Amino acid sequence: MGRKKAYTESELLDMTKKLLLEHGYEGFHVKLLSQHLIGARSTIYQYYANKEEIVAACMKRVIIKVIEKASAVDESNPMVALQQLLQVYVEESEFHQLLGDANKINAGVSVAVAQDLEYIEQSHEILKVQLMRLFGRSLQEGHLREDIPIPALISVFFNLVNAPNMMKLPLSKWSGLLFDMWLNGAKR
Amino acid sequence: MGRKKAYTESELLDMTKKLLLEHGYEGFHVKLLSQHLIGARSTIYQYYANKEEIVAACMKRVIIKVIEKASAVDESNPMVALQQLLQVYVEESEFHQLLGDANKINAGVSVAVAQDLEYIEQSHEILKVQLMRLFGRSLQEGHLREDIPIPALISVFFNLVNAPNMMKLPLSKWSGLLFDMWLNGAKR
């Protein structure tokens, strides 16, 4: 039967994600990864041909989860949908930070990398389209100010997920608060 | 006496800043820096003993500029002051991203590094205190909602500077827009 796997592929990608968030793309090393897993560094190459593949696979897995959750959002009421979407993004807030480095990955090292990168880009596009759709409908239905350019509206909305949750509120409460502030402003 | 310098220290630090923003702290290399300056890599070591000193000096210079601008803000009216402060932060928006990596610098490599780091930390504190002061007064004077916890209010305010200015508006206009959105919300 051969030896038992020291760790699952999922564990490997989880650790990769953790280390990417901690050290950034350029600070992520296979050596570092292996030090946080049991087993030898060379064993990692049984699963992935090179560093780039690991990172790309990690990013792909992350965005898949986001897409899954985002497509489960009920879009019948666009404002409610936006609020729910914000919660999804807040829950998966690292994905934004993480995928920000996707363009740094050298796609040339292997086809697998190129494919994953392609997949990621398409997923990104899907999310963007969904967001535009919801914003469009919200505007049409007169829920949002028209004196603010839509890109600015979106930019600020999307950027909310990076606001540090300093009080460590539960995410559903925190995302509610953020949505409230975005919608109603800070003014008394 | 001696030859004339190939580049000024200021040019070196400017380039350092640019590269740090482009490649992140872990992606910044002395070799990379030297490739973007005239002359040999070793020349850089005439002015800085090691990589860390370069980065620390760069960060210090950046925060000095922010502190300068921030202390020039007229605080007689706290809400006006907040708006002006936001503009300062937006103008120097990289400083946030840049200094986020300050804690990655190994202070142990030389005293110069440790001192710069200390200076940076203190400056950070000064900025925080100013922000708290203005928020405190704004609340007292009844300008801000009291149903939102102050940390949340601040977190979102401060986070605004990272919202991408996708339309490339002039910074004064863009920061005005951001302040407006933060204060009055997105709702019609």
Place this chain on the structure above:
Amino acid sequence: MGRKKAYTESELLDMTKKLLLEHGYEGFHVKLLSQHLIGARSTIYQYYANKEEIVAACMKRVIIKVIEKASAVDESNPMVALQQLLQVYVEESEFHQLLGDANKINAGVSVAVAQDLEYIEQSHEILKVQLMRLFGRSLQEGHLREDIPIPALISVFFNLVNAPNMMKLPLSKWSGLLFDMWLNGAKR
């Protein structure tokens, strides 16, 4: 599992010792070492984190051997013991020259270095204590001149090991000769 090593750790330390004696502490380079071993320079770093660790490990190994031999000396008759001890020191005469540079090693580079250095120092102390003990008893028993200060007696005794054996006599004969000269002098 894994390949078989190209050289043993012992071979590495032997070569290190040879090169240290040949070139001195400051003239010892990892590059030099690798050129005298099979394989690439970087391989050495699989076993030792830095140059200092190599040198410290080498010195430790040398002094361990000396301690071993020195503690095997029968001390029932102090003068006989001194003669035997001199032979040990002559046989391992490089150890003196080698360990003279121990204080040049920067203990700060890693814990391994600091520990080895500590070990070396303690071993040195043990040897010194043994020597003092034997000299003390020899004096008590009236074997040595009392008009010479003991430190001078010891200094000269210990220094004998550095006298070059120009005739390449067998070490047991050479050390016997040295002891004879030290004890009885050169005068007819």
Place this chain on the structure above:
Amino acid sequence: MGRKKAYTESELLDMTKKLLLEHGYEGFHVKLLSQHLIGARSTIYQYYANKEEIVAACMKRVIIKVIEKASAVDESNPMVALQQLLQVYVEESEFHQLLGDANKINAGVSVAVAQDLEYIEQSHEILKVQLMRLFGRSLQEGHLREDIPIPALISVFFNLVNAPNMMKLPLSKWSGLLFDMWLNGAKR
């Protein structure tokens, strides 16, 4: 008239000697030297074309002094002469340690180096001849044991200068003690 010299050539060579003794030949650097002198590093190259010339000049100066003192020794009584010679060597005891590295100097870098090295070697020879002459006469006149091979006698005699003067006795007293021990031995 030009600028005033920052330091004399003699001061430069004195410092060179000090640093050579402290750090060994391989640990001696022009940078280090310049840090212990006033003025710029490049100024040193006004006096010496390269590092080797500095070291060679230093060694030459040292041996000249030894030769001077050694030739002033009155040789009418060989044993008295030996004692006086020992004192000379003890006074200049660093010269032994210093010149031990003369062979490490790459004579090929410049003629000046080659010439100094040649001079040093000849001086060495002169000293050796003098020593042999005195030993020869001492033996002839029956002052020394004949059961000890002459090379051993000389080796031990010469090696005395390296015995550490731990009690910091005045050199004339210390060299007298050493000669006494060498001649009469340690036995009661």
Place this chain on the structure above:
DNA sequence: GATGAATGAGTTTTCATTCAT
């Protein structure tokens, strides 16, 4: 499958020496 060992390319840093003012 797993892994210890090996390695070459890349990065940081140091230093002797030369250049230009």
Place this chain on the structure above:
DNA sequence: GATGAATGAAAACTCATTCAT
């Protein structure tokens, strides 16, 4: 003469990746 600036060669170390058991 003196010196600040520049530089290339060399050393120390790191790390992704391959090899062989």
